[in-house]
Amino acid sequence: xxxxxxxxxxxxxxxxxxxxxxxxxxxxxxxxxxxxxxxxxxxxxxxxxxxxxxxxxxxxxxxxxxxxxxxxxxxxxxxxxxxxxxxxxxxxxxxxxxxxxxxxxxxxxxxxxxxxxxxxxxxxxxxxxxxxxxxxxxxxxxxxxxxxxxxxxxxxxxxxxxxxxxxxxxxxxxxxxxxxxxxxxxxxxxxxxxxxxxxxxxxxxxxxxxxxxxxxxxxxxxxxxxxxxxxxxxxxxxxxxxxxxxxxxxxxxxxxxxxxxxxxxxxxxxxxxxxxxxxxxxxxxx
Numbered sequence: 001x002x003x004x005x006x007x008x009x010x011x012x013x014x015x016x017x018x019x020x021x022x023x024x025x026x027x028x029x030x031x032x033x034x035x036x037x038x039x040x041x042x043x044x045x046x047x048x049x050x051x052x053x054x055x056x057x058x059x060x061x062x063x064x065x066x067x068x069x070x071x072x073x074x075x076x077x078x079x080x081x082x083x084x085x086x087x088x089x090x091x092x093x094x095x096x097x098x099x100x101x102x103x104x105x106x107x108x109x110x111x112x113x114x115x116x117x118x119x120x121x122x123x124x125x126x127x128x129x130x131x132x133x134x135x136x137x138x139x140x141x142x143x144x145x146x147x148x149x150x151x152x153x154x155x156x157x158x159x160x161x162x163x164x165x166x167x168x169x170x171x172x173x174x175x176x177x178x179x180x181x182x183x184x185x186x187x188x189x190x191x192x193x194x195x196x197x198x199x200x201x202x203x204x205x206x207x208x209x210x211x212x213x214x215x216x217x218x219x220x221x222x223x224x225x226x227x228x229x230x231x232x233x234x235x236x237x238x239x240x241x242x243x244x245x246x247x248x249x250x251x252x253x254x255x256x257x258x259x260x261x262x263x264x265x266x267x268x269x270x271x272x273x274x275x276x277x278x279x280x281x282x283x284x285x286x
Contacts, residue, residue, distance in 0.1 A: 015125035016116035019132065020109055023158060026097045027066075027105050028054070030075050034067035056101070064101025069154050072098060078140055078155040080147040084279060092144065096136035098156040108158045115165045119226075127225040128165075131218065135164020138217025138267075139210035141274045146209035160210040164218025166194050171222030175259050178231040220270075223263035227256055 031054045036045040038053075045055035046065060056065045073079055076094030083091050099105040120128045139160015147153045169190055173180065180186055198211065229251045 011121055011124040013117050013120045015129055016112060016120050019116070019158075020112055023097060023099065023105065023109060023112075026075075027099050027102075030067050030071060030098060031056075033075065034071040036067075039068065062101055064103045066099065066101025066104065072100065072154045072156055078144060080144050080153070080278075083144055092137055092140040093133065095140055095156045096133075096158050096161050099158070100156055104157055108162060111162045112158065112165075115162065115169065119165060119168065123226055131164060131168055131221045131225045132161045134221055134267075135167070135214045135218040136161035138271070139163065139212075139214030141271065141278070142213025142216075143207050143210035145274060145278055155207045155210060157207070157210070159207070160214030160217075163197065163211045163214035164221065166190075166197060167215040167218030167220075168222030168226055170194065171219050171259075171263075172226040172228075175223050175226070175256050176228040176230075178253070179228060216270075217267065220263040220267040223259045224267070227252065227260060230256070 034057070035053050036055045036057055037048060040057065042048045042055075044058050046057070046059065048055040056062065057068050059065075061068060069077075073082075075098055076091055077098055078091050078095035082088045099108065116128065116132070136158065137160075140155070143155045143160070147155070173183075173187055173190060177183060194215075198208075198215070230249060230253050
């Protein structure tokens with residue numbers, strides 16, 4: 001009976017499609033709550049006749065075909081003043097399920113399906129779920145820190161979490177280097193995709209701080225959640241009778257373990273420092 005090399009398990013992808021449906025539902029519910037005809041007048045709403053209550057705010061107010069800023073704030077959009085002064089920390093998480101408009105929603109959902117399905121299929125929902133949510137939190141935290149004091153700014157969208165998935169793909173390539181073929185090609189292609197996405201964040205009106213915060217968080221979390229056994233590792237259940245189990249390769253290389261520890265410490269310290277800095281503003285101003 002011969003030994004078999006480690007083969008990664010293929011997971012059934014259900015969490016990413018669920019996230020997709022939740023974001024679609026939340027946008028529809030947001031438009032229901034917004035009720036443009038009631039708040040603004042039917043004559044001012046975009047596509048009032050076919051959509052009725054679900055019609056969009058005037059383009060002068062929202063050029064992405066979506067609700068008003070007031071509605072986004074009511075639904076849990078990220079507002080630094082509410083987070084700091086009112087202690088509404090849940091907005092650091094709730095904002096990643098909201099979107100500013102149809103255009104915003106479509107772009108993010110396309111990115112979610114392209115990156116999330118592949119990652120969940122390779123690593124499973126128990127890894128991708130926490131990675132997605134914590135990356136979104138990291139994006140929200142940096143966005144909140146970068147919002148101008150005294151200026152009403154509402155930030156929403158899954159962009160931080162999605163950039164976290166891109167960052168995790170990069171750390172996956174680094175920490176699991178031994179199992180990849182055509183390494184340089186994979187690294188170059190991923191680098192181009194990341195660069196293009198980050199460059200898009202400099203378009204006026206786009207919250208690039210959320211993108212950067214999500215990407216950095218996802219990059220660190222990838223070292224924690226996306227660890228794979230090294231090339232040549234053989235699971236004990238595949239060891240043939242009489243084989244010297246002491247001579248087999250260890251499951252993880254030393255550098256993988258080192259990166260795991262360093263990433264965990266950096267993420268925890270960075271998150272705590274960011275939260276401390278954010279809430280210290282209230283103390284200073286008070």
